[in-house]
Amino acid sequence: MTDALPAFEGEEALIVTGISGRLGRRLTRLLHRQGRVIGIDRRPFPDRPSDVEHHELDLRSGRVRDVFRRAPVRAVVHLGVLHDPRKSAQDNLAYNVLSWRRLSEWVEQVGVSKLVVLSSANVYGPRPENPHFLSEEAPLLAAGRFSDIRDLVELDLASQSFFWRRPETETVILRPAHILGTVTNAPSNYFRLAHPPTLLGFDPMIQVVHQDDVVRAIVLALKPGIRGIFNLAGPPPVALSRALQLLGRRALPVPHGLARAAVDQLFRWHMTSFPAPELDFIRYVCMVDDTRARSILGYESRHDLTQTLSSVDDERWVD
Amino acid sequence: MRLVLDPRTALARIADVKNYGAPWFSRLREGVRSAAHQLGVKLLGEDFDDRIRILEERYREAGDPFGFDPATARRAVAICAFFHRLYFRTEVFGIENVPAGRVLLIANHSGQVPIDAAIIGCALFLDKDPPRVTRSMVDKWTASLPFVSAFFNKVGQVVGLPENARRLLGMGELLLAFPEGIRGVAKPFSRRYELEEFGLGFMRLAIETETPIVPVSVIGAEEQYVSLGNLEWAARALDIPVFPLVPQLLVPGGQLPLPTKYRLHFGEPMYFHGDPDDDDQVIADKVWLVRQIIAHQIRSGLRARRGVFF
Numbered sequence: 001m002t003d004a005l006p007a008f009e010g011e012e013a014l015i016v017t018g019i020s021g022r023l024g025r026r027l028t029r030l031l032h033r034q035g036r037v038i039g040i041d042r043r044p045f046p047d048r049p050s051d052v053e054h055h056e057l058d059l060r061s062g063r064v065r066d067v068f069r070r071a072p073v074r075a076v077v078h079l080g081v082l083h084d085p086r087k088s089a090q091d092n093l094a095y096n097v098l099s100w101r102r103l104s105e106w107v108e109q110v111g112v113s114k115l116v117v118l119s120s121a122n123v124y125g126p127r128p129e130n131p132h133f134l135s136e137e138a139p140l141l142a143a144g145r146f147s148d149i150r151d152l153v154e155l156d157l158a159s160q161s162f163f164w165r166r167p168e169t170e171t172v173i174l175r176p177a178h179i180l181g182t183v184t185n186a187p188s189n190y191f192r193l194a195h196p197p198t199l200l201g202f203d204p205m206i207q208v209v210h211q212d213d214v215v216r217a218i219v220l221a222l223k224p225g226i227r228g229i230f231n232l233a234g235p236p237p238v239a240l241s242r243a244l245q246l247l248g249r250r251a252l253p254v255p256h257g258l259a260r261a262a263v264d265q266l267f268r269w270h271m272t273s274f275p276a277p278e279l280d281f282i283r284y285v286c287m288v289d290d291t292r293a294r295s296i297l298g299y300e301s302r303h304d305l306t307q308t309l310s311s312v313d314d315e316r317w318v319d
Numbered sequence: 320m321r322l323v324l325d326p327r328t329a330l331a332r333i334a335d336v337k338n339y340g341a342p343w344f345s346r347l348r349e350g351v352r353s354a355a356h357q358l359g360v361k362l363l364g365e366d367f368d369d370r371i372r373i374l375e376e377r378y379r380e381a382g383d384p385f386g387f388d389p390a391t392a393r394r395a396v397a398i399c400a401f402f403h404r405l406y407f408r409t410e411v412f413g414i415e416n417v418p419a420g421r422v423l424l425i426a427n428h429s430g431q432v433p434i435d436a437a438i439i440g441c442a443l444f445l446d447k448d449p450p451r452v453t454r455s456m457v458d459k460w461t462a463s464l465p466f467v468s469a470f471f472n473k474v475g476q477v478v479g480l481p482e483n484a485r486r487l488l489g490m491g492e493l494l495l496a497f498p499e500g501i502r503g504v505a506k507p508f509s510r511r512y513e514l515e516e517f518g519l520g521f522m523r524l525a526i527e528t529e530t531p532i533v534p535v536s537v538i539g540a541e542e543q544y545v546s547l548g549n550l551e552w553a554a555r556a557l558d559i560p561v562f563p564l565v566p567q568l569l570v571p572g573g574q575l576p577l578p579t580k581y582r583l584h585f586g587e588p589m590y591f592h593g594d595p596d597d598d599d600q601v602i603a604d605k606v607w608l609v610r611q612i613i614a615h616q617i618r619s620g621l622r623a624r625r626g627v628f629f
Contacts, residue, residue: 128462131482132385201465203472205386239386239472256465284462 013038013071018080020045022183026215059099068106075114085275093151116172116221119156126286133289136229146277172221176232181211181311191312200253202283203241209234210303220297231288235305247309362400370450386472395474399441407581411442416585421488423530424495428503430540455495488528496521505561507548511541519602527595531588536616542627543576584616
């Protein structure tokens with residue numbers, strides 16, 4: 001796994017925001033022996049390796065500047081994106097856009113040469129009229145049907161404008177398909193259900209990608225000279241019904257109107273964290289073409305479909 | 320008298336039935352089985368399983384990215400074969416003109432319900448060697464319909480967008496497109512066998528990907544449902560593309576299409592060169608050539624046929 005890692009030298013540090021999340025911790029474990037890793041997160045990072053420096057800070061606070069000033073920063077990986085459907089869209093938007101704004105200011109002031117932002121393929125939005133495989137140039141239309149996802153779209157757009165505005169910093173935007181693994185996100189939670197509901201009469205093709213493949217893509221993106229937007233897909237796409245079958249889950253088909261009303265009501269009663277409009281992700285196609293990542297980034301998915309899917313059942317307290 | 324049920328005599332009686340009744344019964348069963356087999360062979364051909372196997376092998380390792388599923392296709396072809404062989408008694412001409420590898424089939428569209436696409440797909444699967452999977456370009460609207468969208472995915476239909484078509488041609492697939500689109504299907508009976516305007520997108524795609532075009536004409540589909548016209552306000556109210564007025568639907572059994580005789584003519588492949596981003600006028604001239612060939616095939620086909628139903 002170490003073959004593709006770029007060399008880090010001396011005191012130069014890698015700053016990882018949102019380091020206490022599962023992706024952040026896995027990235028840290030992969031990189032901390034090769035160079036200095038500094039974490040910024042509001043959450044504590046209790047079991048961190050002893051050579052990792054951690055700051056329990058809100059990204060919007062002024063003290064983040066001291067972290068940037070203290071050590072020469074070689075690269076920043078921005079994983080500290082918060083998308084809590086329970087919070088109001090306003091709060092999410094304010095947090096993500098403002099923390100991005102501050103972060104990009106520090107990156108600009110200190111003159112960091114590399115910035116990696118983890119966006120998501122969800123920003124394209126599931127739509128019946130989508131091409132089967134969306135390229136990086138496709139418009140980000142997710143917020144059209146589902147306005148609560150506006151913060152993630154906004155973040156992606158802000159990163160793009162930073163990419164153009166500041167050519168001195170190599171900005172990389174990664175848009176992975178549904179990340180599966182021990183991570184806490186909607187697709188992994190969905191596949192962990194014993195009886196995942198599906199929409200009666202709909203069986204879209206989906207793409208899933210293993211969390212470790214995404215971590216490796218982040219590492220690859222740190223290589224000097226890499227810049228731009230990259231879609232990330234895992235193993236070949238699969239029909240949702242087939243994915244559930246491979247996992248041994250018993251699907252629960254529900255007509256769309258009923259499912260929407262039920263999920264809406266359950267959400268209001270705090271019995272689910274899936275917002276009803278997100279049902280479109282199991283209704284319409286939202287898949288990406290990752291040719292660019294495979295040719296330029298040298299990315300490949302090392303986990304096959306069965307491994308990727310079954311990773312949602314891995315013991316989650318281990319890491 | 321008390322009836323004594325002795326297990327031994329009961330067994331003996333069963334043995335009797337087996338000895339005297341069974342030969343007759345098993346002969347009947349054999350007869351039914353062989354009749355079913357013969358019907359199956361008549362509909363699907365001797366080598367149906369081999370044909371399915373060819374497909375399964377083709378999509379084995381990675382599967383089809385668009386969701387084609389040979390098992391579903393097998394069932395769909397089996398149902399479709401009934402219509403193809405017995406109901407519409409399709410006559411297929413020139414199917415050997417369809418070249419191997421990537422190819423774009425351009426056909427006239429008609430008949431209110433796109434049965435013509437299913438019959439073309441069925442013919443290319445059952446009558447062509449080696450069998451081909453037809454990937455037809457369907458309207459975006461169908462992707463939002465429950466059941467239809469899932470079924471179309473599984474039998475290899477794809478939303479008709481240039482990106483999708485480009486990828487499929489890159490995979491060496493056979494594409495079927497109806498450049499008349501929904502206007503062609505929804506034509507009233509009075510305008511049968513008149514071609515609507517053709518879209519230009521298919522020609523740009525063919526030039527760009529250097530794909531041969533095979534013009535296909537379908538005769539017989541126009542008469543399957545007799546439409547008196549289109550109720551635009553009803554279509555608008557229901558948010559569907561067209562609302563054809565088909566009186567036969569009100570007659571019991573009229574929901575099935577009329578058993579017209581289908582005739583498919585596959586023309587010789589046409590090759591086009593030039594700049595795919597050329598002016599509309601230049602592209603339209605090339606499209607006109609394809610349209611003329613299809614119109615000619617329809618005219619000569621109509622002249623040759625003796626009647627609508629035979």
